[in-house]
Amino acid sequence: MLDSQTTLAAPQPVRFRGGGFTVRRHPWAALAAFVLLIGLWEGASRLGLASPLFLPPPSAVGAALAGMILDGSLWLNLKASLLRIGVGWSLGTLGGMIVGFAMGIGSLARAVGVPLVSAFFPIPKIALLPLFILWFGIGEPSKFATIGFGVFFPTVIATYSAIDSVPRNLIRMAQSFGLPWRSILRSIVLPGALPGILAGFRITASIALILVVAAEMIGAEYGIGAFVLMAGNLMQTDTLLAGVLVMSALGLTIGTLLSVLERRLLVWR
């Protein structure tokens, strides 16, 4: 007791015990990891550790990609896929938003809609492609329908959930100032639901990407999916991987565009 009192009498700096458990930024780490991975892959291929037929080196994939760009096949196939995604996604999104809005604001539409959406939502949409081919023919409309149908249900769900999440106090406030129903929809419900609807776009964009590839693998002359399938059939694995690379770039581009859109439209968050 006496000892500790004597020790404490001399001023001591307080030992630092905080720190740690904080996330620090390592801006170069991700890039370094990519370079390392690609380097290892290239090295393994060159040293004969991996068969170039089954796992072509990154340099071969790059060369195949350059070839696709030069001979115009990249643009030809990409154009076909983009058209299908664009038309299918827009149709499904437009329809889904209209139905989602109706379900969000009308209790009858909701009472009818929720069981129907729950029943149809789990159907793997690609399984309906053969039926759509019978209905609309092997051409573009059956692919538009598959993508549109796949996008429709998640959009409905995202839209009506987004409307549900609009704070009710804001609607009460607007009612207390006597705003008419249409103004409440325009000034409160629509902007309030926008974050949820945009989050839905992110999900439906990736669904559209998966469905376009699957639909093109089942029956299409052009399109990234058809291109990859064809390369696989011909054992051109470098071309196949170049096609996969294009798909990931497409997904990344769509994701980035949506992020830009969110940042622009939702500055208030």
Place this chain on the structure above:
Amino acid sequence: MRLLISQLTHRYDDLTVLDGVDLALNEGEVLAVIGPSGCGKSTLLGIAGGIVAPTAGRVSVDGPVPDGCLNPITFIFQDFALLPWRTVEDNVALALEHHPLPAAERRERVNDGLRRMGLEEFRKALPKQLSGGMRQRVGIARALAVRPAMLLLDEPLSALDAQTRELLMDDFLALWRREKTTALYVTHNLDEALRLADRVVVLSRRPGRIREIVTIEEPRDRRLEASAQAHLAEVRARLWTLMKAEAQMADREIARA
């Protein structure tokens, strides 16, 4: 404008929250409603303002509506109820949007509200950039823009810190000094009621019934003066005695449930 509430009863399913409330709010009067949590204070206000439909009873208004009044009964909300995607001035303008006003008058009403609440330099700010007190000032500016005949205030200061509460109470005092707007002020804070109200209605625990209506004789502007303190302390003690018993019983009922 006067507000008359008669035999008001309200139920949420099996739960009766208000039971046979009779109340008259006189022209130019500030009436505070206090009571324990869940006694139906906010429901009473919602019914008085026509945004909650009562199970039984009647709410009516009489008397002249002032010139330029666009929304006779106007709310000020506890959570401010600002649109986060709109700037301060656009939030104030929301209350005017559906009225056919000349552009100049619309602008003047918005500017007047902002000026009186000291918000002119924040007109382009978004709510997220403002403190709680400033957000409530936007809510008040929005209410002033419609030139209300009666204000219904639902615990307008309870989301704010003590210092900001004091500042906003001063704002309310200035408002009532200038406009004499009739007001129904719901709060659970005795100090707010003692500073701002002419009369204080004490509601019982659920189902809310009127326990007593206490009049504060001291004029509002003199309530911080030393001479007023004896009377205010007496009123405070009376209100607290009424509130305490109700709050304790309400607490026990919640614990039993």
